[in-house]
Amino acid sequence: MADYKNVAPVEGFDWEAFEKGSSTEVSLEAQEQAYAGSMNKVGDHDVVDGTVIAMNKREVVVNIGFKSDGIIPTSEFRYNPELKVGDTVEVYIENQEDKKGQLILSHKKARAAKSWDRVNEALNNDEIIKGYVKCRTKGGMIVDVFGIEAFLPGSQIDVKPIRDYDIFVGKTMEFKIVKINQEFRNVVVSHKALIEAELEQQKQEIIGKLEKGQVLEGTVKNITSYGVFVDLGGVDGLIHITDLSWGRVSNPREVVELDQKINVVILDFDNEKKRIALGLKQLTPHPWDALDSELKVGDRVQGKVVVMADYGAFVEIAPGVEGLIHVSEMSWSQHLRSAQDFMKVGDDVEAVILTLDRDERKMSLGIKQLKADPWETIEEKYPVGSKHTAKVRNFTNFGVFVEIEEGVDGLIHISDLSWTKKVKHPNEFTKVGEIIDVCVLEIDKVNRRLSLGHKQLEENPWDVFETVFTQDSIHEGTIIELLDKGAVIQLEYGVEGFATPKHLVKEDGSQAKLNEKLQFKVIEFNKDSKRIILSHSRIFEDVQRAEARAEKKAASAARKANAPRKEEAPAIQNQAASTTLGDLDALAELKAKMQKGE
Numbered sequence: 254m255a256d257y258k259n260v261a262p263v264e265g266f267d268w269e270a271f272e273k274g275s276s277t278e279v280s281l282e283a284q285e286q287a288y289a290g291s292m293n294k295v296g297d298h299d300v301v302d303g304t305v306i307a308m309n310k311r312e313v314v315v316n317i318g319f320k321s322d323g324i325i326p327t328s329e330f331r332y333n334p335e336l337k338v339g340d341t342v343e344v345y346i347e348n349q350e351d352k353k354g355q356l357i358l359s360h361k362k363a364r365a366a367k368s369w370d371r372v373n374e375a376l377n378n379d380e381i382i383k384g385y386v387k388c389r390t391k392g393g394m395i396v397d398v399f400g401i402e403a404f405l406p407g408s409q410i411d412v413k414p415i416r417d418y419d420i421f422v423g424k425t426m427e428f429k430i431v432k433i434n435q436e437f438r439n440v441v442v443s444h445k446a447l448i449e450a451e452l453e454q455q456k457q458e459i460i461g462k463l464e465k466g467q468v469l470e471g472t473v474k475n476i477t478s479y480g481v482f483v484d485l486g487g488v489d490g491l492i493h494i495t496d497l498s499w500g501r502v503s504n505p506r507e508v509v510e511l512d513q514k515i516n517v518v519i520l521d522f523d524n525e526k527k528r529i530a531l532g533l534k535q536l537t538p539h540p541w542d543a544l545d546s547e548l549k550v551g552d553r554v555q556g557k558v559v560v561m562a563d564y565g566a567f568v569e570i571a572p573g574v575e576g577l578i579h580v581s582e583m584s585w586s587q588h589l590r591s592a593q594d595f596m597k598v599g600d601d602v603e604a605v606i607l608t609l610d611r612d613e614r615k616m617s618l619g620i621k622q623l624k625a626d627p628w629e630t631i632e633e634k635y636p637v638g639s640k641h642t643a644k645v646r647n648f649t650n651f652g653v654f655v656e657i658e659e660g661v662d663g664l665i666h667i668s669d670l671s672w673t674k675k676v677k678h679p680n681e682f683t684k685v686g687e688i689i690d691v692c693v694l695e696i697d698k699v700n701r702r703l704s705l706g707h708k709q710l711e712e713n714p715w716d717v718f719e720t721v722f723t724q725d726s727i728h729e730g731t732i733i734e735l736l737d738k739g740a741v742i743q744l745e746y747g748v749e750g751f752a753t754p755k756h757l758v759k760e761d762g763s764q765a766k767l768n769e770k771l772q773f774k775v776i777e778f779n780k781d782s783k784r785i786i787l788s789h790s791r792i793f794e795d796v797q798r799a800e801a802r803a804e805k806k807a808a809s810a811a812r813k814a815n816a817p818r819k820e821e822a823p824a825i826q827n828q829a830a831s832t833t834l835g836d837l838d839a840l841a842e843l844k845a846k847m848q849k850g851e
Contacts, residue, residue, distance in 0.1 A: 299346045302343060303344045304341055305336065305340045308338060311326065312324050313327055313336070313360075323346075323355075325358050325360050329359070334425055344359065345359045365399075369438065372401060375429075379429065381447065382399075382428055384398040384425070386405070386421045386422055386425075394421060396426075403440035404441050405442050405444065409431070409446070411448070414474070416511070427447055429442065453487075459487060460488055463519060467519045468516055468519075469518075471490065473510065473515065479493065480493045480505060483515065483531055485529075488529065491529070491530060492533050501575075517532065518535045520535070540573030541573070541611065549609065552606050554570045554606060555602075556618075557599065558600045559575065561593060561598050565578050565580050565582075565583075566592050576617060577618065578602075578620060580592045582621055582622070583619075585624070585626055585627060586660045602620060604620050607619045631696060631698060631703075635693050635703065637694065641693070643655035643688070643689055643705070644656050648678070648680055651667055653689075655689060657691070664703070665705045665706060669709065672708045689707060691705040692707070692709040694709065714748070715783055718785075719778065722744070725774060729744075730742035730744045730750060730770070734767075738753065738754075739751055740752050742787055744785070748785065750775075756776075756790050756791060773788060
């Protein structure tokens with residue numbers, strides 16, 4: 254509705270004629286001039302102020318003093334949810350009269366026309382402005398400020414971390430402009446900056462009153478893997494994970510949750526009080542102080558494994574009260590093992606208290622003590638000569654370590670593995686984890702070790718070999734290994750012999766080869782050292798030597814037969830001419846006897 258209070262009356266207007274319903278041509282023109290004078294002089298694309306005269310959910314009606322009112326979509330005023338009838342707003346005249354005779358206005362374009370100047374002015378004057386949060390974006394929010402889309406970083410929304418950005422969408426909030434990029438016309442705003450000044454004042458008041466040992470109420474602001482940040486009313490403090498509970502805490506979320514209000518005690522702070530160390534567990538008595546006074550060494554306790562290490566396990570027998578089970582106290586076995594072989598985190602275990610120091614708040618536990626020590630009755634259960642089965646645990650160059658039962662270990666010396674086979678390393682004979690039959694040879698109760706044997710489970714075959722592999726006897730054998738010093742020969746009954754290189758020469762002068770099967774003569778047998786020395790060359794060499802001796806004897810006999818004698822010489826020569834090689838041997842033997850007789 255136009256405002257007529259400032260319109261001056263037309264001079265010479267005949268009011269009486271007007272009241273009677275008649276007027277002159279001049280008076281009509283005067284009316285038109287008066288009406289026209291009451292209208293604002295506006296043009297297309299002008300920016301003017303208007304008054305909100307009506308509004309609903311879809312439209313806002315604005316009067317700019319023109320012959321008709323303009324209608325603007327309500328959506329252009331989303332940034333200002335407090336808009337009401339009577340408010341003055343800026344409008345941009347797009348068209349004074351469309352085809353329907355309607356005045357077309359735009360509030361959005363009016364804001365945009367002056368927005369850049371207003372943004373710069375607000376930055377220069379450190380002015381607090383209002384903006385409408387339109388939507389979320391990567392890293393923050395988009396805010397409508399004077400019709401310009403400004404960026405609100407997530408870190409600038411509030412002084413505390415924001416977990417749900419969506420709760421701000423659609424809200425009108427106050428901001429400060431903190432940065433403008435004139436070249437790209439980018440604007441950055443902050444809501445956090447508005448409350449920091451007020452908080453800084455509160456923070457200084459709080460920090461000035463801080464004292465060690467002081468108990469304050471705070472709100473859990475942030476939870477990390479190493480601790481919890483607590484808002485003490487404008488100043489933050491940290492509860493380290495070790496100060497959350499007297500017991501072990503793997504995740505701080507097990508103890509507190511976000512936005513939870515808790516009481517904390519001030520443990521320490523730096524000179525400027527910028528870093529404040531807080532404690533939660535210190536508000537409750539130490540669990541060791543509440544430990545049963547009747548508890549003593551030798552008592553059995555129940556607990557849960559909370560931490561594992563190679564050297565042992567920490568068991569919590571009460572919240573904040575732990576004892577260590579060293580790996581040596583997990584089994585009577587002397588075999589070196591890892592604690593993980595016996596238990597894992599989370600296991601419920603029963604243990605015996607071995608040591609208890611209330612002053613130092615330390616306790617050692619054991620689980621092997623729940624079983625009887627097998628070495629107390631070792632002679633009764635494993636007497637010398639008894640036979641058992643054992644599990645191979647590991648090797649050394651000189652033997653095999655085995656376990657007959659948990660806590661009862663023994664050693665099989667390499668020489669006690671086999672009667673016949675030459676074992677260079679125990680892994681040739683057995684493997685780790687295999688079950689092997691053993692015989693107890695000796696008990697060392699002091700060192701908790703048994704001397705065991707495997708070959709003793711069978712009779713000593715060398716008693717039989719002594720009658721089979723007699724000296725100068727000949728046997729078939731296969732060369733199974735060639736060494737610099739000779740060869741290992743596999744004989745019957747699984748026994749092995751040895752021949753030096755000179756005894757491996759064949760009759761044709763060549764050297765015997767690996768895997769070659771030949772005849773061998775025993776030239777030495779030693780039962781105690783279980784040694785058989787063989788020779789292939791000796792077989793044909795003995796034959797050659799026998800033939801050489803026979804020829805030598807025959808030649809000697811022939812010489813004697815041809816020697817001149819007194820009366821019987823002719824007869825002897827004739828006889829020698831007809832003798833055989835066997836006869837010559839007989840004669841040689843007879844002569845030897847006769848010489849001995851002399």
